[in-house]
Amino acid sequence: MRWGRIRAIAVKETIQIRRDTRSLIIALFMPFMQMILLGYGVSLDIKHLPVCVYDREGSQNSQALLKHFQASEYFSIIAVLKNYREAKAALDSDRCRIVIAIPHDFSQKLSDSGGSTVQVLADASDDNTANIAIGYAQSVVDGFAGNLAVAAQGFGGSPAMQNQGVDLEERVWYNEDLDSRNYIIPGVVALIMALVGALLTSLTISREWERGTMELLISTPVQPSEVMLGKLLPYFAIGMLDAVFCLVFSVFWFHVPFRGSLFALFFTTSLFLVVVLGVGFLISAAIKSQVGASQIAVLVTLLPTSLLSGYAFPIDQMPPLVQGVTYVVFARYYVTILKSLFLKGSGLEDLARPVLAMGIYALVVAFLAGRAFKKRLD
Amino acid sequence: MTPEPGPMVEAKNLVKHFPGVFAVKELSFSVGKGEIFGLAGPDGAGKTTVIRLLAGVMPPDSGTATVDGIDVVRDPEKARQHLSYMPQRFGLYEDLTVDENVRFYADIFEVPVALRDQRIGPLLTSFGMEPFRRRLAGQLSGGMKQKLGLVCALIHTPKILLLDEPTTGVDPVSRRDFWKILYGLRGEGVTILISTAYLEEAERCTRLALFHQGTMAYCDTPANLKAKMPGKLLNIASPEAREIQKRIQSLEGIAGALLMGDHVHVAVDEDQKRIPEITRALSEAGLPFDPVTVTEPTMEDLFLALLKKKETGS
Numbered sequence: 001m002r003w004g005r006i007r008a009i010a011v012k013e014t015i016q017i018r019r020d021t022r023s024l025i026i027a028l029f030m031p032f033m034q035m036i037l038l039g040y041g042v043s044l045d046i047k048h049l050p051v052c053v054y055d056r057e058g059s060q061n062s063q064a065l066l067k068h069f070q071a072s073e074y075f076s077i078i079a080v081l082k083n084y085r086e087a088k089a090a091l092d093s094d095r096c097r098i099v100i101a102i103p104h105d106f107s108q109k110l111s112d113s114g115g116s117t118v119q120v121l122a123d124a125s126d127d128n129t130a131n132i133a134i135g136y137a138q139s140v141v142d143g144f145a146g147n148l149a150v151a152a153q154g155f156g157g158s159p160a161m162q163n164q165g166v167d168l169e170e171r172v173w174y175n176e177d178l179d180s181r182n183y184i185i186p187g188v189v190a191l192i193m194a195l196v197g198a199l200l201t202s203l204t205i206s207r208e209w210e211r212g213t214m215e216l217l218i219s220t221p222v223q224p225s226e227v228m229l230g231k232l233l234p235y236f237a238i239g240m241l242d243a244v245f246c247l248v249f250s251v252f253w254f255h256v257p258f259r260g261s262l263f264a265l266f267f268t269t270s271l272f273l274v275v276v277l278g279v280g281f282l283i284s285a286a287i288k289s290q291v292g293a294s295q296i297a298v299l300v301t302l303l304p305t306s307l308l309s310g311y312a313f314p315i316d317q318m319p320p321l322v323q324g325v326t327y328v329v330f331a332r333y334y335v336t337i338l339k340s341l342f343l344k345g346s347g348l349e350d351l352a353r354p355v356l357a358m359g360i361y362a363l364v365v366a367f368l369a370g371r372a373f374k375k376r377l378d
Numbered sequence: 379m380t381p382e383p384g385p386m387v388e389a390k391n392l393v394k395h396f397p398g399v400f401a402v403k404e405l406s407f408s409v410g411k412g413e414i415f416g417l418a419g420p421d422g423a424g425k426t427t428v429i430r431l432l433a434g435v436m437p438p439d440s441g442t443a444t445v446d447g448i449d450v451v452r453d454p455e456k457a458r459q460h461l462s463y464m465p466q467r468f469g470l471y472e473d474l475t476v477d478e479n480v481r482f483y484a485d486i487f488e489v490p491v492a493l494r495d496q497r498i499g500p501l502l503t504s505f506g507m508e509p510f511r512r513r514l515a516g517q518l519s520g521g522m523k524q525k526l527g528l529v530c531a532l533i534h535t536p537k538i539l540l541l542d543e544p545t546t547g548v549d550p551v552s553r554r555d556f557w558k559i560l561y562g563l564r565g566e567g568v569t570i571l572i573s574t575a576y577l578e579e580a581e582r583c584t585r586l587a588l589f590h591q592g593t594m595a596y597c598d599t600p601a602n603l604k605a606k607m608p609g610k611l612l613n614i615a616s617p618e619a620r621e622i623q624k625r626i627q628s629l630e631g632i633a634g635a636l637l638m639g640d641h642v643h644v645a646v647d648e649d650q651k652r653i654p655e656i657t658r659a660l661s662e663a664g665l666p667f668d669p670v671t672v673t674e675p676t677m678e679d680l681f682l683a684l685l686k687k688k689e690t691g692s
Contacts, residue, residue, distance in 0.1 A: 008485030216469030221458045
């Protein structure tokens with residue numbers, strides 16, 4: 001392997017990237033777009049859920065409880081209803097997601113037995129939202145008085161839960177605000193790096209075949225491994241630049257806490273880049289058209305990374321077979337590492353297993369990419 | 379003096395076959411130092427494949443190819459140090475400038491930077507490309523592109539040049555310039571293998587190989603090849619050239635008839651005897667035509683006649 005030839009390829013590739021609008025857009029504009037889209041678009045939180053209330057008692061007590069709901073950031077009361085018919089209509093027409101009904105004997109029961117019941121009617125056609133809403137409603141009611149129960153009734157979906165009257169003392173670690181954005185953004189970073197990295201390199205070899213420059217290149221003494229290194233070096237630099245951009249954007253724009261070490265971040269990011277760039281390169285060497293190669297690159301990075309990496313959907317909730325498949329998805333290791341680095345502030349030693357897995361992945365991919373394209377015409 | 383050097387390029391029993399066809403069949407030949415060795419023949423005759431096999435970009439099914447004594451198949455990287463290959467399709471980077479392309483190929487061949495910068499200027503100047511150094515290769519004319527290809531091929535001073543139809547689609551003036559450069563290189567001792575579709579180019583080669591269906595039908599100096607052309611060649615101009623070509627095949631003493639636009643070239647065994655016969659036959663058929671004349675054979679005529687001769691075994 002000769003450094004002079006690697007450098008010649010790298011210089012040539014850099015000039016070509018600079019003059020190629022498509023590459024520049026993918027390298028510089030796409031990360032920004034995706035940060036914005038996924039950062040804002042994907043949220044698993046429920047805030048200011050539209051609520052209708054049906055106060056059958058109209059007492060000081062019942063009004064005080066409703067004020068608690070109004071004050072909560074989870075709910076906003078949009079209408080006061082007069083009967084159950086209106087409640088049903090409101091849910092059916094999607095005006096609100098839940099209805100809170102206070103019984104006519106609310107205050108009396110409260111004073112008689114020290115405990116009373118509030119009814120929650122939830123639209124459970126989206127059962128996840130319904131469950132979360134009922135949970136929030138419970139916490140609002142708990143905040144009002146220690147001994148109120150929520151009688152929940154689900155519509156359309158799975159039966160809603162019934163409060164069991166067990167006190168739970170919660171301590172939430174790592175993501176104290178329970179803000180799902182803090183959980184999503186590190187995964188978004190992995191998604192962007194995988195997509196951009198593989199997409200960019202998927203074009204490099206196929207472009208040479210398509211434009212007819214490969215035949216001349218393979219008639220020179222250049223080695224396949226030199227071509228690989230020379231071509232990947234500029235993209236590695238771009239990938240690192242994108243990583244810095246994503247980190248800065250996450251921390252300073254989305255206010256995701258970053259608690260780990262920068263060294264660990266850049267070390268693991270380097271490993272991940274080697275994998276994604278290598279995968280893109282392998283695809284490019286196997287498929288001699290640019291369009292085909294870029295489509296395959298999107299397919300093998302975007303889908304597994306968004307669905308099977310645990311970026312938004314927890315892996316331990318998946319069926320065992322699918323969980324097994326996730327071990328092949330290289331992004332899974334990086335997502336694990338990023339989440340730990342961002343939120344837990346773990347060190348490299350805590351992340352030994354995913355780092356090792358990614359290191360092995362990187363070695364294998366680099367080895368394959370080094371001999372991926374044959375210096376011959378078929 | 380050093381002892382008589384061996385051949386610079388040598389092919390021994392080269393075989394390459396693609397699904398359904400033999401592109402190259404049991405091919406053997408050798409080219410000496412300083413020769414301009416021409417490969418001619420119709421499309422699909424195997425010229426490009428032969429050059430690719432010699433350049434080491436395509437492995438042969440069997441047989442050996444050596445350049446400057448180095449086996450191309452067994453030691454391709456070493457062989458590549460000594461040769462330059464110019465594919466038929468423009469192989470340089472159109473989004474790189476003239477300078478950037480030349481520098482890239484110099485670096486790939488590990489020409490020391492000082493030597494590289496020393497060579498680029500004079501080379502581009504001698505090719506008349508000095509004013510275009512900063513122009514993107516994609517914005518050059520066809521002739522300029524081919525010259526740039528040659529500059530890139532020459533930057534590491536190879537001993538052997540393999541050129542696959544370098545002048546196809548290039549205007550006649552540029553073509554002449556291109557050949558001037560080739561003669562200059564020959565003078566410096568560079569061995570050149572060139573495939574071509576133009577007769578006037580083929581005639582400039584020191585030796586010419588005629589390819590037909592993957593075999594070398596003839597290989598000799600252009601003058602000797604022409605001498606092998608049997609009989610004479612007649613030219614008949616007519617608006618009904620196609621009809622004439624068809625009719626004339628059946629006459630006696632006709633070796634072949636080739637349609638060339640509104641002319642027909644007819645190879646005959648004896649011009650003095652056949653001209654009156656042909657004239658009579660065509661007049662009887664009522665076809666319009668100009669007086670039949672004797673003409674110089676073109677490459678295609680030569681080809682047709684020689685291949686016919688080979689087939690009939692005479």
